[in-house]
Amino acid sequence: MSKDNQILEELTSSEYKYGFETLIENDSAPKGINEDIIRFISAKKEEPEWMLELRLKAYRHWITLEEPTWPNVHYPKINFQDIIYYSAPKPRKELQSLDEVDPELLETFKKLGISLEEQKRLSGVAVDAVIDSVSVKTTFKKTLGELGIIFCSFSEAVREHPDLIKKYLGSVVPMTDNYYATLNSAVFTDGSFCYIPKGVRCPMELSTYFRINASGTGQFERTLIVADEGSYVSYLEGCTAPQRDENQLHAAVVEIYTETNAEVKYSTVQNWYPGSKEGKGGIYNFVTKRGLCKGNNSKISWTQVETGSAITWKYPSCILKGDNSVGEFYSVAVTNNYQQADTGSKMIHLGKNTNSTIISKGISAGKSQNSYRGLVKIHKRAENARNFSQCDSLLMGDKCGAHTFPYIEIDNSSAKVEHEATTSKIGEDQIFYCNQRGIDTENAVALIVNGYAKEVLNKLPMEFAVEAQKLLALTLEGSVG
Amino acid sequence: MLKIKNLHASVAGQQILKGINLEIKAGEVHAIMGPNGSGKSTLASVLAGREEYEVTEGEVEFLGKNILDLSPEDRAREGLFLAFQYPVEIPGVSSNNFLRTALNQIRQYKGLEPMDAVHFLKRMKEKMSLVEIDQKLINRSLNEGFSGGEKKRNEIFQMAMLEPKLAILDETDSGLDIDALRIVANGVNKLKSKDNATIVVTHYQRLLDYIVPDFVHVLYKGRIVKSGDKSLAMELEDKGYDWIKVDVDGVVS
Numbered sequence: 001m002s003k004d005n006q007i008l009e010e011l012t013s014s015e016y017k018y019g020f021e022t023l024i025e026n027d028s029a030p031k032g033i034n035e036d037i038i039r040f041i042s043a044k045k046e047e048p049e050w051m052l053e054l055r056l057k058a059y060r061h062w063i064t065l066e067e068p069t070w071p072n073v074h075y076p077k078i079n080f081q082d083i084i085y086y087s088a089p090k091p092r093k094e095l096q097s098l099d100e101v102d103p104e105l106l107e108t109f110k111k112l113g114i115s116l117e118e119q120k121r122l123s124g125v126a127v128d129a130v131i132d133s134v135s136v137k138t139t140f141k142k143t144l145g146e147l148g149i150i151f152c153s154f155s156e157a158v159r160e161h162p163d164l165i166k167k168y169l170g171s172v173v174p175m176t177d178n179y180y181a182t183l184n185s186a187v188f189t190d191g192s193f194c195y196i197p198k199g200v201r202c203p204m205e206l207s208t209y210f211r212i213n214a215s216g217t218g219q220f221e222r223t224l225i226v227a228d229e230g231s232y233v234s235y236l237e238g239c240t241a242p243q244r245d246e247n248q249l250h251a252a253v254v255e256i257y258t259e260t261n262a263e264v265k266y267s268t269v270q271n272w273y274p275g276s277k278e279g280k281g282g283i284y285n286f287v288t289k290r291g292l293c294k295g296n297n298s299k300i301s302w303t304q305v306e307t308g309s310a311i312t313w314k315y316p317s318c319i320l321k322g323d324n325s326v327g328e329f330y331s332v333a334v335t336n337n338y339q340q341a342d343t344g345s346k347m348i349h350l351g352k353n354t355n356s357t358i359i360s361k362g363i364s365a366g367k368s369q370n371s372y373r374g375l376v377k378i379h380k381r382a383e384n385a386r387n388f389s390q391c392d393s394l395l396m397g398d399k400c401g402a403h404t405f406p407y408i409e410i411d412n413s414s415a416k417v418e419h420e421a422t423t424s425k426i427g428e429d430q431i432f433y434c435n436q437r438g439i440d441t442e443n444a445v446a447l448i449v450n451g452y453a454k455e456v457l458n459k460l461p462m463e464f465a466v467e468a469q470k471l472l473a474l475t476l477e478g479s480v481g
Numbered sequence: 482m483l484k485i486k487n488l489h490a491s492v493a494g495q496q497i498l499k500g501i502n503l504e505i506k507a508g509e510v511h512a513i514m515g516p517n518g519s520g521k522s523t524l525a526s527v528l529a530g531r532e533e534y535e536v537t538e539g540e541v542e543f544l545g546k547n548i549l550d551l552s553p554e555d556r557a558r559e560g561l562f563l564a565f566q567y568p569v570e571i572p573g574v575s576s577n578n579f580l581r582t583a584l585n586q587i588r589q590y591k592g593l594e595p596m597d598a599v600h601f602l603k604r605m606k607e608k609m610s611l612v613e614i615d616q617k618l619i620n621r622s623l624n625e626g627f628s629g630g631e632k633k634r635n636e637i638f639q640m641a642m643l644e645p646k647l648a649i650l651d652e653t654d655s656g657l658d659i660d661a662l663r664i665v666a667n668g669v670n671k672l673k674s675k676d677n678a679t680i681v682v683t684h685y686q687r688l689l690d691y692i693v694p695d696f697v698h699v700l701y702k703g704r705i706v707k708s709g710d711k712s713l714a715m716e717l718e719d720k721g722y723d724w725i726k727v728d729v730d731g732v733v734s
Contacts, residue, residue: 428532433569435553436529436562437583437639438590447582451573451622 029086035059038186041086045155045189048162058175058185065179071342072371072403073311075284078249085187085220143203149233150195151206154222157193164195168226172255172292172319180251181288184220188253191222196231196262205461207236221252227262229295234265236464250309252287260295260322265303267460269468272308274475279338279367282310289316293325293351301328302345303459305468307475310339315373317346320354320382327356330456332468334449334475335368335400344374344405349385349415358389361453364400365476371403376419380411387416393423394452396445396476446473482507482678483647488539490527496537497523499703505647508675512689512714513682515700516722521682522566524700525651529563530556544646557583558590560646564636564653571623576635577605579623580642587643608641612668629656637668648672649680654688666691686718701729 275282318327434444
């Protein structure tokens with residue numbers, strides 16, 4: 001080979017290399033936040049002008065706000081100029097078989113009882129044609145399409161269904177709602193949109209599992225669910241698999257809107273990276289979730305199992321505007337090691353004969369801090385409103401903390417509001433009793449904790465419940481004895 | 482089956498057992514009696530492996546193995562069962578789930594496959610009728626809100642399900658009315674075989690009217706001070722424990 005040829009080859013390959021890098025740079029924004037970054041995000045998403053205007057408006061409001069300090073959590077101040085606000089999903093390395101996957105991850109999958117095919121999907125192994133997720137998605141989309149149900153990524157919805165987005169976006173969580181919701185409104189990168197037309201009962205659980213572009217959704221996720229008159233949908237968020245996302249800050253917004261006689265059931269299993277055993281790293285999960293029971297006789301039900309994140313800060317809430325509307329909140333929040341959670345619910349009763357239920361089960365282990373914070377507000381026009389709240393705390397060991405901050409504001413004397421709270425400890429007596437029957441301590445803790453959280457776990461859809469149970473046990477593994 | 486040699490044990494630094502010697506063979510029923518605070522329940526807890534109790538001296542051999550080195554769950558898996566004086570409540574956990582977990586962990590220890598749902602439910606039904614326990618009780622959360630009698634009956638039901646080699650009944654008669662006592666005793670008697678053994682720990686003789694012991698031992702101040710057959714229990718019922726105390730304290734001091 002001539003020398004010239006060799007040089008030529010070197011040159012071309014290095015050129016290719018640089019070209020490639022430039023391409024990557026183009027696909028993510030530089031660190032920090034300003035109006036240009038927001039324009040960049042909007043342009044990347046090929047958004048219409050009105051969407052960009054909304055984002056800019058949110059940003060201009062956000063810079064006037066102060067970061068809230070009232071939650072019972074402690075962390076170093078976040079440098080918002082040190083965050084990358086847009087990064088296109090990284091193409092995952094396609095693995096050929098499960099042998100190439102981190103054995104520790106596989107071990108966890110096994111403990112969670114996730115099927116082999118599911119394991120492949122989650123760890124990014126190519127799945128063979130028969131159960132190809134594309135075909136699953138296709139049949140799925142067809143069934144939904146025939147019923148007029150819209151279920152797509154948020155970006156797609158902005159392009160394809162602008163009227164619905166314009167009408168409902170920010171109708172439940174206004175852009176100016178709170179520090180993190182406002183930030184989200186400015187910089188959200190993607191999420192899900194779901195619309196159930198009049199009188200349609202969605203025949204399957206809708207889950208981010210099936211959603212196109214499900215992987216690689218950003219740290220600022222936006223979800224909007226609209227249930228038109230007389231419709232019903234059960235929506236599942238999250239994945240029980242231990243995906244380790246290293247993003248520090250997650251500030252998602254979820255809005256649910258129900259018209260007359262509509263019902264939405266929203267279930268979450270949150271398992272973000274909780275940080276190391278020594279409390280290093282982990283996700284800050286600062287989420288705004290709210291539902292508006294706009295129409296009479298409508299119903300919104302939140303069920304959450306929270307085991308992940310270094311810091312969780314969220315209060316899925318219901319505004320009961322329609323007469324006879326119903327709001328429910330069922331929660332299990334587990335904290336271990338150095339995790340901190342400040343979570344609960346708000347039930348705002350505006351309509352007559354509105355009814356709300358809050359069942360919160362906190363579990364603290366290690367050196368973690370777990371707070372329930374809730375508000376029940378009965379407006380002066382809300383005749384015959386009724387609320388039942390039950391907040392239980394379970395402590396494991398003597399270095400963790402459980403706190404309860406229930407707020408009740410009643411402006412109508414016909415209201416009936418009940419609040420019950422208990423604090424208990426996993427007793428050595430209980431564990432010894434199980435041991436004496438041949439059950440080891442790990443399984444004993446799993447039994448006791450799942451028994452304690454049963455009321456909430458029972459509200460989860462079947463497949464989800466089984467995984468959530470195992471997840472609880474996994475999270476608390478090694479925290480006793 | 483069980484050989485206890487010179488067993489000393491303390492709890493929170495206080496010596497409770499001061500040299501227990503006892504041998505139990507398959508097919509036998511032993512009653513351990515004694516006044517309050519004599520160490521009866523301590524003995525039961527030490528055998529089961531309760532952590533707060535420290536064995537300071539002596540040996541315990543169960544089916545040829547030194548069990549003092551085994552964890553409580555492994556002792557249980559080897560076939561040692563303790564019917565608790567105060568059974569513990571576990572809210573939200575059904576008897577079904579609890580026993581299935583226990584049974585399968587025991588089976589796993591022995592290298593057996595987990596028992597499938599059909600066989601498990603069959604065994605549940607069988608044993609429920611054997612110890613005369615109501616399905617309604619089994620469906621509820623384990624021991625939660627059970628009356629004293631219901632808890633004790635549930636202990637015997639668990640014993641029936643797990644089929645231990647050696648069952649220790651710790652004050653199983655306390656808090657039972659006469660009908661409950663009869664049902665519990667009946668259950669224990671039905672479970673008795675030539676291959677297993679029972680230790681009945683009790684303060685009163687009345688349980689021994691129903692569960693007839695082969696041997697009766699009197700525990701006092703951490704030692705077995707008198708052993709005999711059923712007639713010893715009768716004697717205690719008539720005369721109380723004072724004559725034994727005088728006997729022992731006289732000798733000791």
